[in-house]
Amino acid sequence: xxxxxxxxxxxxxxxxxxxxxxxxxxxxxxxxxxxxxxxxxxxxxxxxxxxxxxxxxxxxxxxxxxxxxxxxxxxxxxxxxxxxxxxxxxxxxxxxxxxxxxxxxxxxxxxxxxxxxxxxxxxxxxxxxxxxxxxxxxxxxxxxxxxxxxxxxxxxxxxxxxxxxxxxxxxxxxxxxxxxxxxxxxxxxxxxxxxxxxxxxxxxxxxx
Amino acid sequence: xxxxxxxxxxxxxxxxxxxxxxxxxxxxxxxxxxxxxxxxxxxxxxxxxxxxxxxxxxxxxxxxxxxxxxxxxxxxxxxxxxxxxxxxxxxxxxxxxxxxxxxxxxxxxxxxxxxxxxxxxxxxxxxxxxxxxxxxxxxxxxxxxxxxxxxxxxxxxxxxxxxxxxxxxxxxxxxxxxxxxxxxxxxxxxxxxxxxxxxxxxxxxxxxxxxxxxxxxxxxxxxxxxxxxxxxxxxxxxxxxxxxxxxxxxxxxxxxxxxxxxxxxxxxxxxxxxxxxxxxxxxxxxxxxxxxxxxxxxxxxxxxxxxxxxxxxxxxxxxxxxxxxxxxxxxxxxxxxxxxxxxxxxxxxxxxxxxxxxxxxxxxxxxxxxxxxxxxxxxxxxxxxxxxxxxxxxxxxxxxxxxxxxxxxxxxxxxxxxxxxxxxxxxxxxxxxxxxxxxxxxxxxxxxxxxxxxxxxxxxxxxxxxxxxxxxxxxxxxxxxxxxxxxxxxxxxxxxxxxxxxxxxxxxxxxxxxxxxxxxxxxxxxxxxxxxxxxxxxxxxxxxxxxxxxxxxxxxxxxxxxxxxxxxxxxxxxxxxxxxxxxxxxxxxxxxxxxxxxxxxxxxxxxxxxxxxxxxxxxxxxxxxxxxxxxxxxxxxxxxxxxxxxxxxxxxxxxxxx
Numbered sequence: 001x002x003x004x005x006x007x008x009x010x011x012x013x014x015x016x017x018x019x020x021x022x023x024x025x026x027x028x029x030x031x032x033x034x035x036x037x038x039x040x041x042x043x044x045x046x047x048x049x050x051x052x053x054x055x056x057x058x059x060x061x062x063x064x065x066x067x068x069x070x071x072x073x074x075x076x077x078x079x080x081x082x083x084x085x086x087x088x089x090x091x092x093x094x095x096x097x098x099x100x101x102x103x104x105x106x107x108x109x110x111x112x113x114x115x116x117x118x119x120x121x122x123x124x125x126x127x128x129x130x131x132x133x134x135x136x137x138x139x140x141x142x143x144x145x146x147x148x149x150x151x152x153x154x155x156x157x158x159x160x161x162x163x164x165x166x167x168x169x170x171x172x173x174x175x176x177x178x179x180x181x182x183x184x185x186x187x188x189x190x191x192x193x194x195x196x197x198x199x200x201x202x203x204x205x206x207x208x
Numbered sequence: 209x210x211x212x213x214x215x216x217x218x219x220x221x222x223x224x225x226x227x228x229x230x231x232x233x234x235x236x237x238x239x240x241x242x243x244x245x246x247x248x249x250x251x252x253x254x255x256x257x258x259x260x261x262x263x264x265x266x267x268x269x270x271x272x273x274x275x276x277x278x279x280x281x282x283x284x285x286x287x288x289x290x291x292x293x294x295x296x297x298x299x300x301x302x303x304x305x306x307x308x309x310x311x312x313x314x315x316x317x318x319x320x321x322x323x324x325x326x327x328x329x330x331x332x333x334x335x336x337x338x339x340x341x342x343x344x345x346x347x348x349x350x351x352x353x354x355x356x357x358x359x360x361x362x363x364x365x366x367x368x369x370x371x372x373x374x375x376x377x378x379x380x381x382x383x384x385x386x387x388x389x390x391x392x393x394x395x396x397x398x399x400x401x402x403x404x405x406x407x408x409x410x411x412x413x414x415x416x417x418x419x420x421x422x423x424x425x426x427x428x429x430x431x432x433x434x435x436x437x438x439x440x441x442x443x444x445x446x447x448x449x450x451x452x453x454x455x456x457x458x459x460x461x462x463x464x465x466x467x468x469x470x471x472x473x474x475x476x477x478x479x480x481x482x483x484x485x486x487x488x489x490x491x492x493x494x495x496x497x498x499x500x501x502x503x504x505x506x507x508x509x510x511x512x513x514x515x516x517x518x519x520x521x522x523x524x525x526x527x528x529x530x531x532x533x534x535x536x537x538x539x540x541x542x543x544x545x546x547x548x549x550x551x552x553x554x555x556x557x558x559x560x561x562x563x564x565x566x567x568x569x570x571x572x573x574x575x576x577x578x579x580x581x582x583x584x585x586x587x588x589x590x591x592x593x594x595x596x597x598x599x600x601x602x603x604x605x606x607x608x609x610x611x612x613x614x615x616x617x618x619x620x621x622x623x624x625x626x627x628x629x630x631x632x633x634x635x636x637x638x639x640x641x642x643x644x645x646x647x648x649x650x651x652x653x654x655x656x657x658x659x660x661x662x663x664x665x666x667x668x669x670x671x672x673x674x675x676x677x678x679x680x681x682x683x684x685x686x687x688x689x690x691x692x693x694x695x696x697x698x699x700x701x702x703x704x705x706x707x708x709x710x711x712x713x714x715x716x717x718x719x720x721x722x723x724x725x726x727x728x729x730x731x732x733x734x735x736x737x738x739x740x741x742x743x744x745x746x747x748x749x750x751x752x753x754x755x756x757x758x759x760x761x762x763x764x765x766x767x768x769x770x771x772x773x774x775x776x777x778x779x780x781x782x783x784x785x786x787x788x789x790x791x792x793x794x795x796x797x798x799x800x801x802x803x804x805x806x807x808x809x810x811x812x813x814x815x816x817x818x819x820x821x822x823x824x825x826x827x828x829x830x831x832x833x834x835x836x837x838x839x840x841x842x843x844x845x846x847x848x849x850x851x852x853x854x855x856x857x858x859x860x861x862x863x864x865x866x
Contacts, residue, residue, distance in 0.1 A: 041438050045616055049645065049706040053394045053605035068645035068703055075642055 018090050019073035027087060028165050029158040033078055040074040081187075084158060084180055093177045105189065112139075113193065123200050133201065140197045147190045154183045230365045230394060230606045231355050232402075232598025235344060235382065237298040237425030237451060238560065240264050241595035242351040242366075248611035250406060250599035252592050255279065255354045260592060262354070266346045267293040268333045275755070278350040286487075290316060290479040292334045296453055299425050300329050300340040301385075302377030310449070314457045316479055326679075328381075328737075341381045345388035352389055366391045367602040369594050371426040372398035373446035373622045375668050376680045376710050383707065394605050396707040399423070400430035401619050402597030403558040404439055406588060408615075415553035418541075420571050421594075422534060423559035425451040429538045431545040431552070437614030443545035443641050444622045445537045452493075452561040455527050459489035459518075462526075463504065466516065473511045481508055496520045497563045524566045531567055535574055544641055549575045556585040558593050618643050621704050628665035628674035637702055640670065647703040651717075658690040662698060666710070680710060689719045758808045765803040765815055772796060772822065780828035791821045 020027050023039050045051070047066040052059050076082045105113055116139050123132055157179045164172035232250070234241045239261040243252045252260040257280060267282035269275055269292060277285065285293045299311050305323050312319070320330040320337050330337040348368075355363045368391075370382050379396055386393035397405075400419035407413070413434050421428040428446035432439055463485050468474040475481035488506045495502040496518065506514045542549060555575050561567060572584055588596065604612045620641045626634035627650065637648040652662050662685040669677030688696050697717040704710055772792065775781055784792075795818040802811040 041436070041440075044438070044618060048616060048618075050395070050601075050604055050616060054607065064645055064703070064705060067706075068647040071643040071646050072648070075646070 017069065019076050019086060022070060022073040023077065025077075026165065027091075028162045029080070029084060029087065030162050031077065031083065036074070036078055040070065043070050080158075081184070084154070085184060087161075088177060088181055088184070091177055093181050109190075116143075116193065116197070120196060120200050136197055136201060140194060140201070143190055143194050143197070147187065147194060150183055150187045150190065154180065154187065157183060228365070228606075229355070229359055229361070229363055230367065230602040231351075231363055232595055232600070232602040233348065233351055233366050233368045234399070234402075234592075234595035234598055235298065235347065235368055235370075235385070236264055236594075237296050237423060237453065238264060239424070239591060240347050240351055241592060242355050243592070243595040243599035244355070245599050245603035245609065245611070248609065250596040250603075252595055253355050253358045255350075256357065262347065262350055263295070264298065264344075264347050265293060265295040266297070266343050268336065268338075270334060276346050278346050286483050287480055290483055291318065291332075294331060294333060294338075294343055296425055297331070297340050297343040299449065299453075300331070301344065302340075302375065302379070302381035303329060305329065314453075314460075316482070341385040342388060344382065344385035348385055348389035348391060352391060364390065364392055365394050365602075367395045367397055367598045367605060368393050369399045369402050369598050370396050370708075371423075371446065371448050372400050372421075372428040372430055372444045372619075373426065373448050374708070375448075375623055375678050376708070377678070378448065379708050383709070393707075395601060396709075397598055397601050397617070398428070398430065398441075398444065398619055398622075398708075399426075399594045400428045400444070400556075400558060401432070401439065401441055401617060402595075402601060403556055403588075403593045404430070404432050404434075404597065405600040405615070405617065406593045406597035407554075407556050407585060408434055408439060413554070416547065416551055417554045417556060418538070418552045418575065419556045419558060420534070420538065420562065421446075421558040422561035422567060423451050424561070425449070425453045427451060427534050427537065429534070429541045431541055431547065438616050438618060440618040440643075441620045441641075442547075443541045444620055445541040445544065446622070447533065447537060450530070450533055451559075454530055455493060455561065455564075456486060456490050458526055458530070459493060460486050463489055463506075463514065463516075467508070467514050473508065475508060478509070484508070485514070492518055493523070493564075496523050497565060520565070527564070527566065531564075531570055534567075535570060538571075538574060550580070554582075554585060556593075558590050560591055562586070562590050619706075619708075620644060621646060621708055623668045623678070624670055625680075625702060625704065625710065626667050626669075626674075626677065628667060632674050633672060634667055634669075634674050634677060638704060642704075644704050644708060645706050647701060649699055649701050652685065652698045652700060653694050654688065654691070654696050655693055657693045659693065660688045660690055661686050662688065664700065666702070666712070681712070683712065685714050685716075688716055691718070754808070758806065758811075761808050761811050761815070762803045765799050765811060768815065768818065769796060769799060772818075775822075775825060775829065778829055778832075780825055780832055783828050784825060788821070788824065792818070792825070795821055 018027075022043075023036060025031070044067070047063055047070060049060065049063045049067060052063040055063070076086045116136075119132060119136055119139070122129075123136060157176050160176040161173065161180065164170075164176055229244055231253070232243045234243075241252050241260055241262065243250050245251075254260050255262055259280065262279040263283060265279065265282040265286070267277040267285035267289075269277060269285065270289065282293060286295075294317070296315055299315070300308060300317065304326055305319070306325060308317070308329065311317065318332045320332055323330060328339050328341075330339055331343070348366075352363055352366075366386065368382060368386055370379055374382070382396060383393050400421040403419050403421060404417055408417075414436075415434060417432045417434055419428070419430045419432065421430075426446065426448050427450040428444065430441055430444040432441050434440075460482075464476050464482070467485070468476065475485070485506050488504050492502045492504045499520070501517060501519045504514070504516050504518060508514055542552075552575055555571065555577060557568065557571070562571075568584055568586075572578060575582075577583060600612060600615070601617065603609055604615055604617070608615070621638065621644050622640060624636050624640040625638040625648075626636040629635040637650055638646050652664065654662060663682065664685060665674060665682045666680045667674050667677035668680050671677050685698050685700070688698065695718070698714055699717050700712060700714045702710060702712055795814060798814045799811070799818055802814050805811070
């Protein structure tokens with residue numbers, strides 16, 4: 001029996017043209033999403049398989065390749081987080097994978113996360129203490145606020161990146177890329193945490 | 209761009225090339241339809257019986273050497289020989305034994321006893337076994353015949369609709385069915401999207417549209433954004449096992465329990481009686497969409513008839529949980545689309561089950577339509593709208609017309625695609641609601657030195673663990689050059705095409721070697737199996753064709769006999785000799801005899817002889833009619849006056865088709 005293998009190169013760049021060049025865009029993070037959408041529609045009309053349903057097999061294959069590249073590019077670029085993760089990937093910054101890999105606990109959160117996990121376990125074990133619910137609700141609000149702060153920091157780092165690209169300063173680019181990668185990791189971790197708390201609270205609410 | 213159908217200059221006034229019609233087909237759980245674009249409007253093509261709907265019911269009558277009956281005529285067999293009839297077979301498309309346990313409790317499907325897990329289902333009908341795609345192919349073939357009869361020309365290409373929530377295996381099964389029916393399926397279109405196309409032909413429509421499609425066996429919800437002729441699906445959801453059938457089954461269960469309890473007569477083991485009860489409760493359901501109360505009355509063999517009253521209020525209480533399941537899917541789709549109900553501009557209702565007043569009320573409430581001064585869209589017949597939309601898409605795919613020139617459909621994949629990673633968890637590679645075609649590339653390596661194979665398990669679904677998702681395929685990446693563990697780098701590309709069907713390709717990057725992929729479709733049919741079934745169906749097709757020819761020849765015989773009867777009153781008849789009279793009478797007797805038999809060539813020969821024997825009669829009739837008509841008139845107006853009494857040059861000769 002062959003061995004199972006999981007994906008081992010999550011940071012690898014996808015093949016073919018990069019998504020920014022599909023739309024003739026520079027590798028910058030600020031983006032006019034309405035203009036992107038219009039460009040997506042325009043290009044879809046030109047290459048979509050529906051336009052080649054009766055064409056030769058070669059043309060159909062070409063259309064399929066072009067359209068899947070276009071769709072993949074649009075899907076990635078229209079979402080600011082996916083856009084940033086993708087940019088870091090093609091820039092060779094290893095962190096900021098596809099969002100599936102569990103991130104490390106950010107050191108400054110270690111104590112709080114430990115506390116929170118204990119409370120979550122208690123709640124899941126069926127501890128009906130109303131104080132526990134109140135505490136968890138408070139923790140949820142707290143983490144949601146911190147998530148918003150991280151998003152703010154990320155937005156600033158994205159601006160820095162764009163400025164560095166315009167100025168052509170390689171060092172500044174590297175610094176902001178590293179910062180974005182770290183922030184994305186932190187963000188992913190906190191989002192998972194918030195989701196877990198929400199689910200735990202929601203699940204026990206349903207039973208009550 | 210594609211070569212448009214510009215017609216070649218015609219030489220010598222020859223006939224125009226037969227137009228290559230691409231039809232749109234709604235292959236439904238309960239009913240199926242075929243439609244095409246007539247000018248700028250899609251229209252449904254009726255069958256020979258004049259009905260737009262072909263019930264998705266297939267019967268294999270006894271002693272019929274693989275004779276197949278489809279549609280309304282097949283209904284008859286439900287009460288006579290229920291073991292030779294199948295309906296709602298769409299519920300079994302692309303599914304395996306472990307998927308259909310629930311269906312087996314409620315539907316009289318008789319599965320082959322030797323089915324293995326992971327194998328496509330086989331149904332026992334009479335002496336033979338059939339897979340669900342083969343049964344669907346029979347329905348498709350009937351629709352194809354209806355269209356060919358309508359156009360008087362072959363039809364070989366179609367757009368076929370599928371529930372938006374159909375997975376890869378179910379889509380593949382539908383495509384296989386098309387191939388078996390002799391149809392090239394140019395595109396599988398999602399049913400709710402097709403409905404949106406039918407409604408959106410009027411391109412002034414812009415904004416957000418929700419399509420609520422509650423059919424016989426499936427439920428779909430799709431949220432679309434319409435702009436400038438672009439129909440972009442932004443989220444879709446549903447349940448491929450939730451439909452009007454489920455409501456029938458609720459009522460059926462109650463009625464059967466009732467009968468077992470009160471009349472002390474359990475008829476649950478009697479398929480014909482169960483069928484009669486099913487029919488009665490289905491009719492009651494339909495009646496309750498119009499009346500506040502209805503009466504269920506079923507004659508039962510050898511006992512008191514079963515009778516009870518059912519009010520709409522009772523009915524609504526009963527089906528409440530079923531309808532709530534659809535609403536939960538609507539809320540999920542809205543959440544996926546990141547929209548609130550109030551942002552939805554239009555709500556389109558599709559599928560027979562949307563005729564139920566409770567369904568209309570709850571959907572309208574969910575979207576808060578009344579408060580916004582809006583109403584549900586029910587203008588188009590909910591049974592036909594999907595087929596009409598399929599015809600619109602067929603027109604777009606054939607190069608478009610003035611009506612569809614700017615229209616483009618951008619659909620999504622309803623389910624996330626993932627691969628099983630270590631520990632049985634799913635690593636998602638393409639998220640649900642991604643616009644298709646969509647692709648993603650993953651890289652794999654080996655875990656052991658010198659390993660030359662890597663197994664990949666592809667699943668579809670939203671659950672965290674692979675065992676809870678739908679297994680699409682397992683394949684081996686073979687022929688990896690032996691290297692130290694972790695060194696090979698195998699690039700695997702997953703691509704979902706515009707039909708929502710997955711394709712996989714792989715390459716070992718370090719050696720540049722194409723890795724060999726062997727994809728075993730779960731619950732699917734291999735190409736070889738499909739080919740065999742196509743060959744089988746050609747045998748059928750020939751038998752079908754011979755039967756049809758015989759019927760046509762009989763009809764022709766009746767026609768000619770009637771014309772001769774009529775001609776005997778014509779003065780020309782008396783002008784014939786005794787020998788001529790005798791010959792004609794003898795041949796008439798022969799035709800009478802032969803048209804009751806099965807020997808078409810003999811009947812044909814006899815008809816041809818009769819045709820020759822009456823030739824002089826026809827000429828005499830023609831002359832006499834012309835003489836009396838030509839009182840100073842021109843030939844042309846005289847010809848017009850001949851009317852349909854005479855078809856020059858010979859009234860009895862009919863051009864033979866083929």
